[in-house]
Amino acid sequence: MTGALGIEAVAMTKRFGDFVALDDVTIRVRPGSFHALLGENGAGKSTLVKCIMGYYRPEEGQVIVGDREREIANPRQAHGLGIGMVYQHFTLVPNMTVAENLVLAQPDLPAVIDWRKERPRLEAFLAQMPFKVPLDRVASSLAAGEKQKVEILKQLYLDRRFLILDEPTSVLTPAEADEVLGLLQRMTRAGRLTILMITHKFREVMAFADEVSVLRRGKLVGGGLVTELDTDRMAAMMVGEAALPQPKSRNEQPAGAVRLRIDSISALDDGGQPAVRGLSLEVRAGEILGIAGVSGNGQRELVEVLAGQRPATGGKILVDGQPFHARRDQIRRHRIALLPEEPLRNACAPNLTVAENMGLRRFDIAPYARGPWLKPSAFREAATGLISRYRVKTPSPLAPIKALSGGNIQRAVLARELGEPPSLLIVANPVFGLDFQAVAEIHNQIIEARNLGAAVLLISEDLDELFELADRIAVMFAGRIVHETAVAGTRPTEIGRHMAGHGEDAHEAA
Amino acid sequence: MSNAAEALGWWGVPLAVIGGAIRVSTPFLFVSLGECLTERAGRINLGLEGTLIMGAMSGYATALHTGSPWAGVLVAGLAGLLFGLLHGAICSLPRVNDIAVGIGLMLLGTGLAFFLGKPYIQPKAPGLPAIDLGWWSSLPQVQAALKINVLFVIGVICAPVMLWWLKNARLGLVVRTVGDSADAARALGFPVIATRIWATAAGGFLAGVGGAFLSLYYPGSWSEGLSSGQGITAVALVIFARWNPMGCFYASLLFGGAGALGPALQSVGVTQGYYLFNALPYALTLAVMIIACSPRRTLAGAPGELGVTN
Numbered sequence: 001m002t003g004a005l006g007i008e009a010v011a012m013t014k015r016f017g018d019f020v021a022l023d024d025v026t027i028r029v030r031p032g033s034f035h036a037l038l039g040e041n042g043a044g045k046s047t048l049v050k051c052i053m054g055y056y057r058p059e060e061g062q063v064i065v066g067d068r069e070r071e072i073a074n075p076r077q078a079h080g081l082g083i084g085m086v087y088q089h090f091t092l093v094p095n096m097t098v099a100e101n102l103v104l105a106q107p108d109l110p111a112v113i114d115w116r117k118e119r120p121r122l123e124a125f126l127a128q129m130p131f132k133v134p135l136d137r138v139a140s141s142l143a144a145g146e147k148q149k150v151e152i153l154k155q156l157y158l159d160r161r162f163l164i165l166d167e168p169t170s171v172l173t174p175a176e177a178d179e180v181l182g183l184l185q186r187m188t189r190a191g192r193l194t195i196l197m198i199t200h201k202f203r204e205v206m207a208f209a210d211e212v213s214v215l216r217r218g219k220l221v222g223g224g225l226v227t228e229l230d231t232d233r234m235a236a237m238m239v240g241e242a243a244l245p246q247p248k249s250r251n252e253q254p255a256g257a258v259r260l261r262i263d264s265i266s267a268l269d270d271g272g273q274p275a276v277r278g279l280s281l282e283v284r285a286g287e288i289l290g291i292a293g294v295s296g297n298g299q300r301e302l303v304e305v306l307a308g309q310r311p312a313t314g315g316k317i318l319v320d321g322q323p324f325h326a327r328r329d330q331i332r333r334h335r336i337a338l339l340p341e342e343p344l345r346n347a348c349a350p351n352l353t354v355a356e357n358m359g360l361r362r363f364d365i366a367p368y369a370r371g372p373w374l375k376p377s378a379f380r381e382a383a384t385g386l387i388s389r390y391r392v393k394t395p396s397p398l399a400p401i402k403a404l405s406g407g408n409i410q411r412a413v414l415a416r417e418l419g420e421p422p423s424l425l426i427v428a429n430p431v432f433g434l435d436f437q438a439v440a441e442i443h444n445q446i447i448e449a450r451n452l453g454a455a456v457l458l459i460s461e462d463l464d465e466l467f468e469l470a471d472r473i474a475v476m477f478a479g480r481i482v483h484e485t486a487v488a489g490t491r492p493t494e495i496g497r498h499m500a501g502h503g504e505d506a507h508e509a510a
Numbered sequence: 511m512s513n514a515a516e517a518l519g520w521w522g523v524p525l526a527v528i529g530g531a532i533r534v535s536t537p538f539l540f541v542s543l544g545e546c547l548t549e550r551a552g553r554i555n556l557g558l559e560g561t562l563i564m565g566a567m568s569g570y571a572t573a574l575h576t577g578s579p580w581a582g583v584l585v586a587g588l589a590g591l592l593f594g595l596l597h598g599a600i601c602s603l604p605r606v607n608d609i610a611v612g613i614g615l616m617l618l619g620t621g622l623a624f625f626l627g628k629p630y631i632q633p634k635a636p637g638l639p640a641i642d643l644g645w646w647s648s649l650p651q652v653q654a655a656l657k658i659n660v661l662f663v664i665g666v667i668c669a670p671v672m673l674w675w676l677k678n679a680r681l682g683l684v685v686r687t688v689g690d691s692a693d694a695a696r697a698l699g700f701p702v703i704a705t706r707i708w709a710t711a712a713g714g715f716l717a718g719v720g721g722a723f724l725s726l727y728y729p730g731s732w733s734e735g736l737s738s739g740q741g742i743t744a745v746a747l748v749i750f751a752r753w754n755p756m757g758c759f760y761a762s763l764l765f766g767g768a769g770a771l772g773p774a775l776q777s778v779g780v781t782q783g784y785y786l787f788n789a790l791p792y793a794l795t796l797a798v799m800i801i802a803c804s805p806r807r808t809l810a811g812a813p814g815e816l817g818v819t820n
Contacts (some may be wrong), residue, residue, distance in 0.1 A: 076699045091697040093690045094814050096683075104687060105698055109680045 004194040005066060005082055005161040006031035007052065012061035014047050021047040022058065023218040029162075029211075034188045034195045036205040036226070039215035040238055040435045045198045048215070049164045053078045053085050065162075079107060084160035086151045088167045094140035098133050098150055105154050125157055130183045144296055145176035152180065156193075165197040169204060173294050174463065174496040181208045200238075202231045216240050239436050247440065248447040255471070256285030258321075259424045259455035265315035266479075267301045275301040277479035278315065281457075283424070288446070288456040290470030290487070292463060292495050298479035299459050300341070303428045306457075307338055307346070319424060332361070337422035337449075341429040343413040350402035354394050355383035357401045358416045382419075390415035391441070407438040414445055425449050428459040443469060463492050477501045522651055523774045529655025530770020531763045532662055533728045537562065537737075538762035539665040540720030541744035542751065543672060544713035546758050548594075549748055550676065551709035552689035552702075552815030553601060556612030558717040559741025560619020561593040565721025567623040567630065570732040574635035582635070583661070583722040590718020591711050593619055598707035616741070630732045638727045661723045665759075668716075672755040685709055689813035717741065743795050750798040752811040765791050 007029045014022040022044045029035045039045045051058045054072040062069050065081050072078050075085075092101050103109070103118050122135060133142075133150050142150065148168060155163055163184075169177035185208045187193040199205060205212055205226060213223035214237040222237040260283040269275035275298040283289045293299055304310035306317065308326025317324045319334045330336075340346035348357050359368050359379045367378045383397040392411045394404055401409060410430065417425070427446060431439040446469055450456050459476075460466050466473055467487060475483040475498040483498035541558050548555045555561075569586030573579045597615050601608045641663070644656030676682040688695045688705045695702050724740075725732045747765060751757030772787035 074699075075697075079699070085697075087697060089693065091691070091694040093687045093694045095690045095811070096686065100683065104683050107699075109683070111680050113678050113680065113683070115678065 003161065004032040004188065004191050006033075006194060007083070007162055007196070008064040009048065009052055010062050010064060012048060012051055012058045014044075014051055014056055014058045020218050022051065024060075025215065025218070025220045026061075027213045027220065027223070029194060029196050031194050032188055032191045033210045034185055034208055035197070036209035036212040037196060037198045037215065038200065038202075038205060038212055038234060038238060039198075040200065042217075042435065043215040043238075044218040045215055046166065047218075049085065049166065049196065049198065053083065053164065076107070079158070079160075082159065082161040083164070084155040084158060084162070085164040086148075086155060086166065086168055088170060090139075090147050090151060092139040092142075092147055092150060092154075095138060097136050097138055098142070099135040101139055101150060102135075102154055102157050105158055107158070122157075126153075129153060129156065130186070131179070144171035144294055145173065145180075148172060148176075148180060152184070156187075160193070162194045162196070165195065167198055167200070169199070169201065171295055171461075173499045174492060175500050176294075177204065178207070184208075202234060205234065206231065214238055248444040248451070250447055251451045253286050253451070255287040256453065256455075258282050259285050259319065260457060261318040261321075263316050263318065265302070265305060265317060266313045267298075267305050267310055268313055269298075269301055274313075275479055276305065276312075279476070279480055280315075281474055281481055281484075283455040283457050285423070285455050286450060286453050287471040288450050288458055288469050290466035290473045291457065291459040291476050291481075292466050292473055292499055293459075293461070293476035294499055295461050297476050299428065299461075299476055301479075302476070303340055303426065303459055304346075306426055307340055309346070335420065335423040337417035337425045337454075339410075339414055339417055339425070339427045339430055341432060344402060344406075344409050347413045348401050348409065351400050353398045354387070354392070354401050354404070354412055355379040355397040358383045358386055358397075358412060358419075361416060386415040386419055387412075407434045410434060410438065410442065414442060418445055418449060421452050422449060422454050425454050425456045426459075427456065429461060430458075431462075431465065463495060466495075467492060475499055520778060522778055523771075525651050525655050526774030526777060527767045527770050529651075529657075530774060531767035532655070532658055533766070534769045535762040535766025536659060536662045536665055536723045536728075537720040537740045538744050538747060538765050539662070539669070539759060540723065541717045541741050542747040542758040542762055543665065543668055543755055544590075544594075544716030544720070545745050545748045546713075546751065546753055546755055547672065547685070547716070548710045548713035549816055550689045550753060550813055551685045551706045552692065552813055553598070553706050553710050554608050554612060554745070554816060555594065555597050555615075555710055555713060556609060556742070556745060557593060557597050557615030557619060558612075558714070558745060559737065559739065560616040560623075561590045561714050561717040562619075562721040562724070562741040563623040563737050564593060564619040565590045565718030566725035566736050567627040567721075567732060569718075569722030570635050570725035571627070571630050573726055574630060574633055577636060579636050579638045579722075579726050582726055583638070583719055586718040586722035587715040588718070590714040590716070590721065592714070593718070594711035594714020595707065597714070598710035601710070602703045602707060624734050627732055627734075631734075634731070635726065637730050638723070640727070659723065659727050661719065661727065669755045669759040676755070686813075689815050691814050717744075720744075739792070743791060746795045746798055753813060754811070765794060768794055 010026050012022050012025045025048060037045050047056065050056045052063055054074045054077055063072055070081060099122055102122060103113060126132060131149050133146060133153060139147065148171065169181065172180065181204060184195055188195055209226050211224065212226055212229065212234065214221050214234060216238060262279060262281050264278040264280050265276055266274065266278055267276040279302065281289065291299060301310055305312045306326065319336065324330055344350055356379060359382060362368055363374065368375060380397050387394060387397060390411050392415060393408050401412060404412065430442050446456060458466065458469060470487050472484065472486050473490065473495060474481045475495055477499065478501060541562055545555060545558055565586035568589040569582035572585040573582030593615060597611055600606055600611050638659055638661060640657045640659045643658055644653035647653055676686060684700050684705055687698065687700055688702050692702045724736050743765060747758060747761045751761045768790040771790055772784055775787055776784055
């Protein structure tokens with residue numbers, strides 16, 4: 001490695017049709033610095049780095065690499081200059097081994113690969129790296145943290161001198177995130193690497209970054225040395241003047257009767273491997289039980305079992321003491337509401353209208369139906385009410401729901417599920433990818449359901465969210481609950497340790 | 511054959527199955543290797559049935575006109591390549607489903623071959639040569655069973671070469687990347703669409719060569735009933751083989767042997783259930799599909815980009 005590279009993006013403007021995604025943005029990333037790019041979804045962070053990487057061609061502005069202005073027309077040219085990027089989603093080839101993935105990324109891959117030469121090179125490279133990865137494991141069998149390490153190693157193996165990271169820690173436990181970011185920070189301190197990291201986590205900015213630039217709606221709205229800023233100032237820059245809804249206060253109330261009892265439930269994942277392994281838990285009326293865990297520890301399969309999307313291979317589910325099989329009549333009788341992750345995929349019929357999607361829970365009973373006939377007017381009326389109550393931004397109740405933005409689909413499903421006060425609410429990663437405004441609103445809805453006496457099961461990969469909302473937290477690891485505690489008096493690091501499976505059986509994670 | 515079979519008795523059955531496996535498996539082998547390559551790049555080409563028949567017709571016609579069966583094999587491959595290119599190019603348009611295109615091309619290939627092939631049903635074209643590995647035996651059955659066509663030998667060499675190529679060649683790794691995760695391929699700067707088009711075209715070439723075997727060696731003439739669904743069966747075979755070229759080879763032998771069981775039993779005088787035994791390859795195909803398509807899990811080894819939903 002020949003030392004860190006500095007980059008300036010000067011007066012960058014990028015338009016998509018009429019929409020200005022980047023508006024005259026200038027940022028300077030000094031060689032050897034750890035620079036954070038902060039902003040909400042849609043603020044233009046990804047657009048900016050994609051312009052630097054050559055995925056997009058900006059309408060105006062230029063990129064200065066080192067001290068020379070460069071035309072970067074495609075990612076290959078960026079790679080040639082020593083600029084690399086680690087994406088938010090993994091770009092490892094799932095069915096290839098780690099060794100194949102590392103070798104594959106080389107720009108001058110020979111026509112025939114001599115593995116007897118490549119292996120020792122890889123091993124020599126790994127020997128001088130701060131973290132280890134198993135070379136012969138297939139990428140799809142690695143845990144998220146390991147995959148992220150391979151992604152970063154891949155970039156380092158290619159001798160990158162400027163590394164862009166797009167929300168690199170979203171799939172890691174706090175401990176893993178600290179380990180990975182700490183290592184990168186040390187490499188910047190040693191002058192080997194410059195880092196530009198997209199993030200929305202203040203904690204990571206404060207702990208690891210030297211400098212920060214804040215984007216809002218395509219404009220650079222602030223920045224500077226991290227030592228001269230604090231979290232509140234940065235949050236104010238990110239959000240701007242828009243007032244967030246006041247957080248709902250939680251009623252102090254004793255937990256009531258057990259509403260949901262899961263008794264040693266098991267389920268398989270898509271590959272036929274055990275994903276949920278004899279998991280048991282109880283949720284009482286008037287409390288929020290948060291399930292923490294790194295993604296891929298069976299949370300998705302658990303929610304799918306509760307939603308009736310996946311058969312359980314063992315155990316039972318009791319709602320109000322009665323067996324529950326996610327049948328329509330049971331869901332209606334027990335007043336169960338469900339907000340799964342990726343609601344467009346898991347809770348909507350994408351091509352049906354907003355009004356029809358909002359009526360899906362009750363479409364076959366009065367007032368939506370009379371005998372075998374549906375009444376479209378009833379759908380429209382009910383939807384119009386819900387749309388204004390939950391502030392769903394839609395061109396009309398008759399627009400197909402897939403035309404809505406992610407936040408509005410989330411609101412529409414929430415409106416359907418909470419339109420009638422539920423007695424049991426199951427929520428999975430409800431604010432993934434949403435902006436502050438939508439996050440605050442949805443969190444308030446969840447708290448309100450709890451205050452009204454609903455039992456709430458909240459599955460989330462975001463520890464901050466769990467600490468904000470939950471009364472109790474249970475940690476899910478390798479398909480089981482491995483730890484359970486009240487939120488009051490618990491520190492996130494304790495939860496994080498259990499999320500990593502204590503370390504000794506961490507490799508068991510699917 | 512029946513006289514000799516009587517002399518050998520029941521021993522004739524396994525011998526005929528082995529001989530049949532080698533003979534009948536060759537088109538399976540080529541089509542499944544071609545489909546394996548295409549699917550490893552993330553596309554499904556159901557049109558290989560049509561490609562196979564097109565290859566058989568064009569190969570036969572070329573051999574007849576030039577007098578050289580090898581020219582026929584080459585032309586059959588080129589016809590397959592064209593069909594593969596067509597499939598690859600159409601599927602690269604936005605919102606086009608490769609299954610639907612495949613079915614369309616299957617019908618097009620069959621229809622076109624029947625239309626263009628009408629004049630070639632009667633004349634006799636020169637066939638492909640075979641290697642006599644049974645010279646040491648005085649038994650005509652052994653000689654017949656071990657009469658091995660050169661194309662079979664080429665196919666047998668192709669399978670391990672393709673396996674090695676997928677692991678060690680740059681292009682092989684590119685094909686696997688594109689087939690496994692288009693996002694990863696784009697991030698690495700690999701051309702996803704171009705790779706899929708040429709992988710489909712190369713797959714078509716192999717399937718066309720498989721077709722030439724049908725018309726130029728076994729059964730060795732051109733007729734409309736030449737292929738009895740070998741192309742489609744071979745697509746199923748690839749799943750059975752877990753997208754592994756060597757697996758394709760073993761699966762082709764198995765299906766070829768199953769196809770030869772009916773005639774072999776008939777030759778020793780077992781006439782009961784003749785049609786049932788002839789249906790064995792199809793029953794095997796169904797069984798493979800049922801085993802492969804469990805709703806509870808996805809298939810291990812399946813290229814990640816293969817899907818019927820995109």
